[in-house]
Amino acid sequence: MQITTPLIEAHNINQKFGDATVLKEISLTLHPKEIVTLIGPNGAGKSTLLKILLGLIEPTAGQVIRKPGLRIGFMPQKIQIDATLPMSVERFLKLGLRQHPVRSEMEPWPPTPFLTSLKNRLLTPLKMFFSTAKYDTTTVYKIAEELNIQTLLQQPIQKVSGGEMQRILLARALIGEPELLVLDEPVQGVDLQGQTELYQYINRIRHERGYGILMVSHDLHIVMKNTDYVLCLNQHMCCSGLPQNVSESPEFQALFGTHTESIAFYEHHHDKTCEHTHGQPHIERTQDPQKPPGLVESSNLKTPRKSGKEK
Amino acid sequence: MEWFPSFMTFAIIGGLGLAIISAPLGVFVVWQRQSYFGATLAHSALLGVSIGLFLETDLTLTVIAVSLFVAWGIFRLGQYRELSSDTLLGILAHSSLAFGLILISLQDNVQIDLMGYLFGDILSINETDLFLITGIGLLILIFYRIHWEDLLNLTLNHELAQVEGINVKRIQLQYVLLLALMIALSMKIVGVLLVTSLLIIPAAAARRLSSTPEKMLFMSILLGIVSVLLGLLASYLADLPTGPAIVMVATFLFLALLMKKAP
Numbered sequence: 001m002q003i004t005t006p007l008i009e010a011h012n013i014n015q016k017f018g019d020a021t022v023l024k025e026i027s028l029t030l031h032p033k034e035i036v037t038l039i040g041p042n043g044a045g046k047s048t049l050l051k052i053l054l055g056l057i058e059p060t061a062g063q064v065i066r067k068p069g070l071r072i073g074f075m076p077q078k079i080q081i082d083a084t085l086p087m088s089v090e091r092f093l094k095l096g097l098r099q100h101p102v103r104s105e106m107e108p109w110p111p112t113p114f115l116t117s118l119k120n121r122l123l124t125p126l127k128m129f130f131s132t133a134k135y136d137t138t139t140v141y142k143i144a145e146e147l148n149i150q151t152l153l154q155q156p157i158q159k160v161s162g163g164e165m166q167r168i169l170l171a172r173a174l175i176g177e178p179e180l181l182v183l184d185e186p187v188q189g190v191d192l193q194g195q196t197e198l199y200q201y202i203n204r205i206r207h208e209r210g211y212g213i214l215m216v217s218h219d220l221h222i223v224m225k226n227t228d229y230v231l232c233l234n235q236h237m238c239c240s241g242l243p244q245n246v247s248e249s250p251e252f253q254a255l256f257g258t259h260t261e262s263i264a265f266y267e268h269h270h271d272k273t274c275e276h277t278h279g280q281p282h283i284e285r286t287q288d289p290q291k292p293p294g295l296v297e298s299s300n301l302k303t304p305r306k307s308g309k310e311k
Numbered sequence: 312m313e314w315f316p317s318f319m320t321f322a323i324i325g326g327l328g329l330a331i332i333s334a335p336l337g338v339f340v341v342w343q344r345q346s347y348f349g350a351t352l353a354h355s356a357l358l359g360v361s362i363g364l365f366l367e368t369d370l371t372l373t374v375i376a377v378s379l380f381v382a383w384g385i386f387r388l389g390q391y392r393e394l395s396s397d398t399l400l401g402i403l404a405h406s407s408l409a410f411g412l413i414l415i416s417l418q419d420n421v422q423i424d425l426m427g428y429l430f431g432d433i434l435s436i437n438e439t440d441l442f443l444i445t446g447i448g449l450l451i452l453i454f455y456r457i458h459w460e461d462l463l464n465l466t467l468n469h470e471l472a473q474v475e476g477i478n479v480k481r482i483q484l485q486y487v488l489l490l491a492l493m494i495a496l497s498m499k500i501v502g503v504l505l506v507t508s509l510l511i512i513p514a515a516a517a518r519r520l521s522s523t524p525e526k527m528l529f530m531s532i533l534l535g536i537v538s539v540l541l542g543l544l545a546s547y548l549a550d551l552p553t554g555p556a557i558v559m560v561a562t563f564l565f566l567a568l569l570m571k572k573a574p
Contacts (some may be wrong), residue, residue, distance in 0.1 A: 054473075056470055072474050084515065084522055085467075086518065091524075176475065184473075
């Protein structure tokens with residue numbers, strides 16, 4: 001493990017909507033070059049946790065600490081654009097070039113002197129308006145090429161397919177040269193071949209560019225392979241730890257079943273083991289010799305996958 | 312209908328001014344699917360008229376104040392309540408219309424031409440209105456120069472925009488207040504019931520002519536100007552009510568452009 005400043009830390013996050021508890025005592029830390037994956041059944045609070053980490057909603061209790069000036073690249077789950085807005089994919093990507101200084105509750109200390117801040121407030125918008133043409137647009141084309149969406153650039157953004165849209169959204173998240181990438185179900189609607197490619201790409205850029213990556217996923221197999229840390233969420237932190245360990249923990253298996261070969265086949269149980277393990281990483285191996293859990297086999301880092309999706 | 316040259320000049324200048332300032336607001340109303348929001352503000356403008364009559368204050372200013380207040384109210388409610396905005400706007404639109412009409416009917420001593428407020432009376436434009444239109448035009452110009460790309464980004468996706476560092480709430484509120492100002496002013500020209508048409512019809516018609524947001528804004532201004540000029544002309548030649556005549560021309564333009572293939 002590196003000894004670097006974490007990009008983002010969350011401590012004891014609680015979230016309630018009305019009377020309903022959505023998140024209970026969630027903590028996590030994310031360093032550069034790390035991939036943390038949030039998994040959990042529908043309604044487990046994954047998206048809510050993501051929004052809290054992004055600063056889109058204030059948690060009911062708990063604390064989020066972002067590295068000062070942290071640049072976040074965010075890939076939303078879906079994006080709906082009205083057909084009346086004439087916008088090419090290229091323009092959509094270029095609009096992402098204008099990264100504003102990220103506002104956050106954690107202002108760097110000491111605060112900027114009044115005069116400087118006043119000057120910035122007055123000058124920055126003006127500069128931004130007049131420099132529209134001067135943005136370095138080469139990044140846009142470079143990333144478009146990497147993600148193989150160059151041919152889509154001139155198309156209206158409303159006309160692209162679901163899988164293409166995911167790549168476009170990822171490109172947009174990357175264009176601001178973020179330190180932290182937050183991906184909400186990045187491979188949703190992408191075919192298996194494309195999923196593998198996308199994950200390989202994400203894995204490559206975190207090594208090459210040192211991004212920290214936080215993603216939400218339903219897919220247990222492919223994500224597990226490259227993830228450093230898995231958080232299994234079901235309102236409380238059901239289990240967490242290294243991918244192999246998580247997949248072997250009884251809580252995980254209770255939540256997702258052992259027949260995880262078919263991804264859509266999980267059932268959501270509220271059993272005793274899951275109830276009393278808030279935030280405890282479960283690393284002990286509990287394997288039933290008569291019926292070995294399927295997931296252990298398929299998610300082992302060293303073992304080649306039988307399905308042949310990975311090379 | 313009698314036409315005096317000075318009134319005609321005011322009418323033309325005021326109409327053109329409104330066509331120009333409504334375009335930048337109108338395109339975003341269309342892109343963000345907020346036409347019902349515009350209609351609600353327009354209905355509440357009538358409440359402004361009756362409050363103004365009741366308190367015997369300047370009507371234009373009262374309408375502006377009430378519209379701003381209602382816009383702010385809708386904005387706040389939209390932030391905190393998870394009510395369907397459709398329902399919320401429907402309730403506000405018609406309740407403010409009802410309250411406005413009741414308040415007017417209670418005042419026996421005032422004889423007002425309700426038709427003038429419902430359908431507009433472009434001949435009532437005076438110098439104050441022209442100053443106000445110019446002022447709001449300047450505000451809109453400044454706002455759009457600074458926030459054009461921010462507005463585009465938040466139209467694309469609120470959350471993405473916010474993560475990228477755009478102060479979504481503040482910009483949206485400023486935009487909504489400008490919209491309220493514009494609607495309060497245009498009530499005189501096209502009337503409460505037709506105000507939104509000035510916002511959305513030129514913008515919607517411009518869609519077929521545009522491949523970028525900027526082009527759509529430009530075409531929307533152009534179509535708005537044409538609608539106002541031809542509408543005034545039709546109103547003058549055929550003795551038609553001015554507001555409806557302008558909307559009619561805009562609608563014909565929209566229909567004609569509907570035949571055209573999108574770029």
